[in-house]
Amino acid sequence: MSIELLLQAAVSGFLMGGIYALIALALALAFGVMGVLNFAHGDLLMVGMYGVVLISASTSVSPFLAGVLMVPAMMAIGWVVFVLFIRPVVGAAPLVQAQLTIGLSFVIQSAALLWFGADLFNVRTELGASTIRLGAIVVSMPLLIGFVVALVASGLLAWFLSATVWGYRIRATAEDPVMAQLCGVPVRRVQRWVFVGATGSLAIAAGCLMGFYHVTPVVGLQFSVLSLMIVVLGGLGDLRGAMVAALAFGVAEAMASAIFNSASAPAGLYILFGAALLLRPHGLLGRGATI
C-alpha cells in the first residue's frame, strides 16, 4: 500500500463526499423542519437520475445541465409526495413515518422496474474519460465537476437560509415550530416548500451523479442508507454537521477500500459510524438532536 494510493483514495473520496453532502443536506433540511426521516429519499434521487438519463438521451445535453432542467419536475414530484404521504405523518410516531416512507420506497422501486426494466442506464459524455493529473494523482473530470456543482448548490442553499426572509422562516420553523407559528410564520406552508425544494435539489445531485455513475431501480436504497447515516452522524437537523459528515464519510469510504483491500472494508466504516455516535451522540459538531 503506497502513499500515492492513499492520496488517490483521499482525493476521490473527498470529491465524492461533496456530492454526498448535497444529497444528505436535502434530507437533513426536511428532517430539521418537519421531524420526518424520509426512508424513500434515495428512491426520489433515483427518479431524478432516470429523469437525467431521459433528458440527456433525447436532447444530448450534459447530465449536469439535464439535472438543472429536471428541477421543476422533481419539485412537482416533491409536491405530490408531500401532500399525499408526508404531510399526514408530520408529528406522528417515528415508527409510523418509517413504515410509510419505507413502503413508498418499495412503490417507487417497483414503478421504476416496471417502467424502465432492470437494465442499467448511464450517460456517456465526451468528458467521461477526461482527467486532471496532479502529479501521480488522477482526478476524474466528471467527479470534479459534480463536486463543484454540488458545492455551489450547497453554498446557494446556505446563503438562502441565512440571508433571505424565507430562509429565516425555515430556520425558525426548524428551531421551534410552535413559537414560529405564534410569530406569524406559515409553518405548514414552510414545511411544504422545504420538502418541495429539498426534492428539487435532488435533481442537481442526480445530474452530478450521472456524470460518472449509473442508475438501476434499486440504486436508491444505497443512497437512502448513506444519507441517513450522514444525517445521523452530522447530528439530526444540523446542516453544517451533515456537510462535514458527508465529506468525512466520502474520504473514510475510499480510504477503507484502499487500506483494507478486502471484502470487510465496508464493515470498518459501520464500526467507525457506531463509534462516532457513541462518542458524539449529538453529531460531529455537537449541535444536533439525538435519535
Added chain:
Amino acid sequence: MNKFLGAAFGLALAIVPLTSSSAQAQAEEIVIPAITALSGPTAVIGQDTQKGVAVALEHINADGGVAGRPLRIQLYDTQGDPGVVRQVMERLTRLERAPIILGCEISAATSAAAQFAEQARVPLLNSSAVSAELLERGYKWYFSDQITADSEAATVVDFVENLMTQGDVVPALLYEDSPRGAGTIERVEALLEARGIEIAASAPYSRADRNLLPPVKRVQTSGANVVIWAGYTEDVVAGLQAMQQLDFKPYIVGIGGGPGDVRIPQLVDPGFIEDVNLSTVDYFNPDMDRAQRFVNAYEEKHGIVPSSYASMCYRGAYTLKAALEKTLEAGQELTAENLRAALLGIDIPGDQLISPFARIKFDEHGRNVGSQNLIAQWKDRGTKKVTVWPPEVAVQEPNPLK
C-alpha cells in the same frame, strides 16, 4: 331401422366423451414452475430469463411440445432473496405439489432452493448458478446443467497460459466480493499457484462502491499486464471507466455476467473495450452456429442479441423437456421420483444445444459431465463478441498480447 339408428346414436354418444377426453389428455398442458429474480438487485437476470424462456416455449411448442402436450413454464419471483426463495419453494413443493422445479437464480438463492428441494424430495434443475460447492454437498435432488466455477477457473488459467506463450504475463486479480466473484477468483488463484504463476496483486471491491479508482489503481501500480476480473455489469462499467481515466490498458480476461453483457458497448466507450481486449469466460455466445435459431428469434422479438442470462433457461427448458418426455414415453406419471430418475437417464448431444457443451448428462451428484466453457472477446471496435477459445469452437483467433 329405428332401433339400429338408436343404437348407433347411443354408441356415438358413448364414444364422443372418450375421444374428447383422450384428445383433451393429449392437449393437456404441462405446467412446470421456475424460480428467478424478477425484482430486486438481480432483476436483470430474471428479466432476461423471462425473455429466454418465452422463446424456448415458442420453439418447444411449435415443434410438438412434450410428447404432444404443450409446455408452460410459470415463473415465480424470488427477488434474489434466499428468504423469499424458501417461501416460494415451500409453496411450490407443499401447496402446489410441483414434481420438478427449474432454477434460474444466482448461487446464493439457488443454495437456499437446493436445501429445500432436498428436504422436500423434489428435483431442482438449476440452469443458472455456477456454484461448484452445491454439487459437493451430496444432494440427491439437485441437478445442474450449467458450467461450474471450477470449469470457469480452469478455462481462464488455460487461456492465460496461452497468452504466456506470446510474452511475459504479469497477472492480477480484480473481483467483486460476493460469493460469486470471490469464490471463482479463489479457484483461479489456487490454479495459478498450482501452475507456478505468480500473482502481482489481488484487489477485491464491493459491488456497491461508487468509485473504483482505488482498487483499479492498486492493480495498475502492481505492474500487471493481464487482469482476471470477476464482476457484474455495474461494477465492470465503473471499473472500465476508472481504467480509462488512469490510462490503464491491461489484457482483461473476465468472468461473470459483467464483462460479457451485450449492453457493454452502449455503456462504455467501445474503442476502449477493444483496447483492453475485453474477454469473458462464458457458456453462450450469439455467434455459435448451433444457437442461431434462438438468436434470430430473440433478436426479432427484442431488437438485441440474447445475453448469456437469456440463454441459461432457454437451455434449461430443453433439459426439462427431455426429462418430461423420457418420463411420459415410459408411460409413467410426472412425479418427483420419476422425474429424478429421468434426469439421471437423459443424454442430450451437444449439437442439439445452444451452449458450447459436449452434451447434457448428469452424474450421480447431479453434475452435468458434458458442460464446457468458451471465451468470447469483444472485437470490431468493441461492438461484437466473438468466440475465440477453445480452439475447437473458436470463430476467430484471440487478440495477441501486446
